[in-house]
Amino acid sequence: MNQKLKYFVYSQNSLNTFKSCPLKFKYKYIDNINWKFDNIESRDYYEGLKSGSEFHLLCERYFKNIPIGENISEEFQLWMIKIKDTIKIDSSKIYLPEYEARIKIKNNYLTAKYDLVIIDKDSIEIWDWKTESQKTSYKNIESRMQTIVYMYLAKEVIQKIYNMDIPIENISMKYFRLKVDDKPITVKYSNEKYLRSKSFIENNIENISNLDFDSHIQKNKNHCKFCEFNKLCNNQNINYDMISEMEEEDD
Template sequence: MNKKLKNFTYSQNSLNTYKVCPTKFKYKYIDNISLNIGEVENRDYYESLKLGRDFHLVCERYFRKIPTGLSSGNEKFERWIKKIKKVVPIKDENIYLPEYEVRLRLGENNIQAKYDLVVIGKNTISIWDWKTEAKKIEHRNLENRMQTIVYMFLAKEVIPKLLDVEVDYKNIKMNYYQPEFYVDPITINYSEEKHNINKNKILSLMDIVQRTVFEEEDYKDICENKIDLIKNKDNCKFCEFNKLCNGQEVDYKNLEDEVYGT
């Protein structure tokens, strides 16, 4: 195991990054390389990310019942938040937890999730995730998304214990909402069978990451069952490290989908 993974806390982003490309995982989480936000040619990409961050902040303020800070000229955000108010009305009997973070010790590793919003009803957990990307998301792409797997698994494992509530698997739902395109959310239902499958998927992937040889010094600790580091060349044109890895320019127009874990 790489020494930098000894106290590493996994997330849906890091696990998805490894699935997309183990070499990309190395750049991001072992080498701690990040994009240069000062590049002029990246402006549209970063403006898209900023749009998402700003809207998430507006939603957080709304569900905390504090002023949203929306200016009257921001027509897009006003339109989006109006839709969210209809889709997720605030009710006195519910508990609303915006930007809610949970952690779990799973096997020999730590894993965390940060939810855009968790709504606790009577014996129910409803997870909400706001999507602001310009490309329309589809239901068929969401069921097996790493975000869905990690978020729903941790919702069942952690949230009932933290809040001292009883919640059956069938009463946990994950809602992806893209206000630019949809009136209603895309909802993923849960079950005990899905929960067990998700647990195995997470444990298996974390084990694979732990056994991957990211640096030469890792060979000292890994004698059997080691996994050689590979590069997923099919994903290179969608990767922010394409220039570093292959000497090719990054196509930022196609980068957004991978960032959101599709």
């Protein structure tokens, strides 16, 4: 066990970072380097992140039955209409916005923070709001780290917290790309996916935890042009459009 990662809390973002580039993982999570530019090229990127966070807060207030106010942008109003038309509030269901689930895996933890979880008597729906404009394939969505981690924790943690025995095929994850879609993309779970995810997550955490980050860590050169540390590693400018396309949702 690498002592620097003892009791480390893993997330879909940290696992995906290691998958993209072990050196990037070292910079972010071992060396705690927060590499951020303040220049014209990066401003749209960071403004996009800020806008996404503000909209997530708006959704949290709505599903907690807190007034969202009237002073919101036209774009946010249109997105909220889409969500309200798609998700009809049902008093018999449990709505958990900005919900965090965590599980212990040996000496470490794995966590996920959900935009929204809807629990019915025999189903769990995971909702994720996407505010970026780019599209992606169903295959990419199904295999992304966020899907793997979020659905695994829904099966392992959420149903146990609520003392439920939900058929695994009734667990689903719905990605709602509000800028480009009028309805969500739904990924269904299965026992085969669950077993594959469990093995994948546990093996990755074990491998990362035992890696010697004090030795020379190889960088993934194929990922450099997508990475915020490109300037640090290669003295090359960053293409923030590419970073937006490659990054998964924040933790």
